[in-house]
Amino acid sequence: MLFVEVYAAKLDDDKKPVSGSDGFYAADKLLLYTAMASGAAWGKDIPDMLRNADWNYAVFTTEKQHRPGVNQAECFACHKPLDSTSYVFTLKQLAEAK
Secondary structure: EOOOOEEEEEEOOOOOOOEEEOOOOOOEEEEEEEEEOOOOOOOOOOOOOOOOOEEEEEEOOOOOOOOOOOHHHHHHHHHHHHHHHOOOHHHHHHHHHO
């Protein structure tokens, strides 16, 4: 299971994103949570053109409720090309962070 907090970027007076000392945008307001998890046979009902093995995806509000109106097909389609990294964008970085 992977769980991500999604924040808006902090903006300066000119409405441009502020970078932190690490070079990434500085976080401001929490917007939502995303999660991806894998379980036995979870992908069995997903069409082949979208299936990401047995991964499934969810988006939650800041109140930790399922976010209404999310089209999971967009999650599947975006992660689909990542089959060589278990459908995870940051697998290398996660492995290095042990």
